[in-house]
Amino acid sequence: xxxxxxxEGLGRDYGDVRAxxxxxxxxxxxxxxxxxxxxxxxxxxxxxxxATLLSPTHGAARVFGHDTVRExxxxxxxxxLLFQETSVDGLLTPEENLRFAARxxxxxxxxxxxxxxxxxxxxxxxxxxxxxxxxxxxxxxxLLDIARATLHQPDLLIxxxxxxxxxxxxxxxxxxxxxxxxxDHGTTVLFSTHYLAEAEPADRVVLLASGRVVADDKPAAxxxxxxxxxxxxxxxxxxxxxxxxxxxxxxxxxxxTGRGYRVGIAGERQAVVELAARAPxxxxxxxxxxxxxxxxxxxxxxxxxxxxx
Amino acid sequence: MSQWSAVxxxxxxxxxxxxxxxxxxxxxxxxxxMWLVLLGTGYNTIASLDSGLPYREFVFPGIVIMAALFGGxxxxxxxxxxxxxxxxxxxLASPAGVPAVLAGRSVAATLVxxxxxxxxxxxxxxxxxxxxxxxxxxxxxxxxxxxMSAMLGLLVASRIRSVENFAGIINVVLFPLLFLSGALYPxxxxxxxxxxxxxxxxxxxxxxxxxxxxxxxxxxSLAAAASxxxxxTAAAFLLAALLxxxxxxxxxxxxxxxxxATGP
Numbered sequence: 298x299x300x301x302x303x304x305e306g307l308g309r310d311y312g313d314v315r316a317x318x319x320x321x322x323x324x325x326x327x328x329x330x331x332x333x334x335x336x337x338x339x340x341x342x343x344x345x346x347x348a349t350l351l352s353p354t355h356g357a358a359r360v361f362g363h364d365t366v367r368e369x370x371x372x373x374x375x376x377x378l379l380f381q382e383t384s385v386d387g388l389l390t391p392e393e394n395l396r397f398a399a400r401x402x403x404x405x406x407x408x409x410x411x412x413x414x415x416x417x418x419x420x421x422x423x424x425x426x427x428x429x430x431x432x433x434x435x436x437x438x439x440l441l442d443i444a445r446a447t448l449h450q451p452d453l454l455i456x457x458x459x460x461x462x463x464x465x466x467x468x469x470x471x472x473x474x475x476x477x478x479x480x481d482h483g484t485t486v487l488f489s490t491h492y493l494a495e496a497e498p499a500d501r502v503v504l505l506a507s508g509r510v511v512a513d514d515k516p517a518a519x520x521x522x523x524x525x526x527x528x529x530x531x532x533x534x535x536x537x538x539x540x541x542x543x544x545x546x547x548x549x550x551x552x553x554t555g556r557g558y559r560v561g562i563a564g565e566r567q568a569v570v571e572l573a574a575r576a577p578x579x580x581x582x583x584x585x586x587x588x589x590x591x592x593x594x595x596x597x598x599x600x601x602x603x604x605x606x
Numbered sequence: 607m608s609q610w611s612a613v614x615x616x617x618x619x620x621x622x623x624x625x626x627x628x629x630x631x632x633x634x635x636x637x638x639x640m641w642l643v644l645l646g647t648g649y650n651t652i653a654s655l656d657s658g659l660p661y662r663e664f665v666f667p668g669i670v671i672m673a674a675l676f677g678g679x680x681x682x683x684x685x686x687x688x689x690x691x692x693x694x695x696x697x698l699a700s701p702a703g704v705p706a707v708l709a710g711r712s713v714a715a716t717l718v719x720x721x722x723x724x725x726x727x728x729x730x731x732x733x734x735x736x737x738x739x740x741x742x743x744x745x746x747x748x749x750x751x752x753x754m755s756a757m758l759g760l761l762v763a764s765r766i767r768s769v770e771n772f773a774g775i776i777n778v779v780l781f782p783l784l785f786l787s788g789a790l791y792p793x794x795x796x797x798x799x800x801x802x803x804x805x806x807x808x809x810x811x812x813x814x815x816x817x818x819x820x821x822x823x824x825x826x827s828l829a830a831a832a833s834x835x836x837x838x839t840a841a842a843f844l845l846a847a848l849l850x851x852x853x854x855x856x857x858x859x860x861x862x863x864x865x866x867a868t869g870p
Contacts, residue, residue: 350699374701380696381692382692383691384691384692388623389623397616397618399615401612401702402608402701403611403700404611429626
């Protein structure tokens with residue numbers, strides 16, 4: 298199989314600080330991979346390394362077979378990039394912003410005009426395309442920025458928190474645009490996000506913590522490790538109830554969070570519900586499907602999060 | 607082709623931005639004209655120069671250079687805005703890379719500096735007796751000095767992180783360069799230490815290059831002035847290329863998100 302991204306022991310030090318440590322990754326072409334983790338986990342560093350904006354201090358990375366250090370230009374020709382800061386020039390119109398991006402991607406005069414016009418039509422900017430971009434709302438600016446990253450039809454999109462700060466409507470518009478890009482052009486997408494629900498439809502999720510990979514699998518497989526359902530328990534009796542559920546043999550995992558306990562349930566659902574109904578000191582008890590947020594708590598927080606009684 | 611497309615795109619964007627920042631553009635033209643009118647008129651009656659030139663004629667080349675210096679440098683320093691808002695990283699990550707960014711930026715800043723300087727130069731017939739054959743050398747000198755100013759601006763922009771430092775740059779970099787250049791008064795009258803500083807100040811050479819172009823007496827020879835202006839331009843370009851390297855291989859770097867000095 299040919300890969301869009303291959304890394305071997307990829308890492309980066311900043312002086313004494315190891316921001317990314319030994320990342321081994323093989324991303325198949327046309328797949329969508331979410332990179333999750335707390336702030337400072339190494340997500341942005343990994344993306345900058347793959348975008349050729351940083352060189353590794355150890356290990357190596359290849360994008361479509363091109364080394365990210367020795368063959369930077371070849372790698373850059375295949376990339377569409379989106380950073381956390383929205384890269385839209387408010388003094389230019391959206392149309393001028395897009396033409397500028399097309400020029401940066403190496404498209405000549407008529408091609409640049411055509412790519413900009415096509416992008417404006419695709420995202421439905423309409424008459425807004427010819428007003429200064431500073432007049433656009435934050436959501437539209439971000440949508441324009443993503444359209445900018447895709448206008449030259451890149452083979453690999455690297456998106457650092459593409460929906461940060463957006464309302465649900467614009468987040469939906471962003472993912473719709475990316476879905477279309479992937480469906481129509483087979484684009485590989487590597488993205489980071491703190492909205493964990495956005496990573497649920499991904500083909501694969503890589504969880505980073507303190508510069509290291511702590512989980513790497515399909516979202517369903519990661520969720521299954523904790524149990525099909527998760528009980529959220531708050532209140533002074535939360536620990537007692539969590540222990541009792543474990544005593545029933547129904548707890549696949551027990552997590553302690555700031556608000557209380559989360560218990561991954563495996564079987565004996567009715568018994569757990571009855572136990573919770575009788576338990577004293579419980580302010581809140583809910584049973585819901587296990588999510589990536591639970592996986593995040595289990596894998597990326599400190600060791601105290603996962604309780605082993 | 608991709609290199610040229612990127613350079614073309616950067617020039618077009620920078621020039622579009624410049625025309626839309628009307629207050630800055632007008633300020634860039636009004637500032638030197640105001641100095642020319644106020645300083646030239648005020649000192650013309652009291653200043654007596656060894657060269658025998660009236661003060662307003664003496665100060666004219668310096669004011670033309672001032673317009674080009676401020677126009678070129680401040681346009682190039684606009685790169686700081688791009689760093690702060692993520693556009694610079696986008697440009698540096700393009701296939702064309704650092705050379706295209708520097709080339710595009712420096713050409714655009716040179717054009718802005720030349721334009722602002724040319725507006726002041728257009729006042730020449732009202733202030734001095736300029737032979738028709740002097741216009742072309744004057745424009746060539748103006749373009750060369752604007753290019754040097756653009757590269758100095760890029761050099762400054764490579765190390766500052768916030769647009770809030772703009773006023774500081776004008777006060778700490780541009781005004782000292784101008785006051786220690788012989789633009790407003792001959793360097794021969796300065797104390798020895800300041801005169802020595804003026805001799806190594808590239809703006810001194812820029813002013814004298816313009817004096818030669820306009821047919822005025824100058825303290826530095828034409829060959830020396832032209833060599834320094836071109837040499838400083840080339841050296842600043844090379845140094846800026848190292849400093850703008852997105853990898854920042856020659857300078858310590860902190861992890862993303864750990865502070866303000868996070869990236870290109």
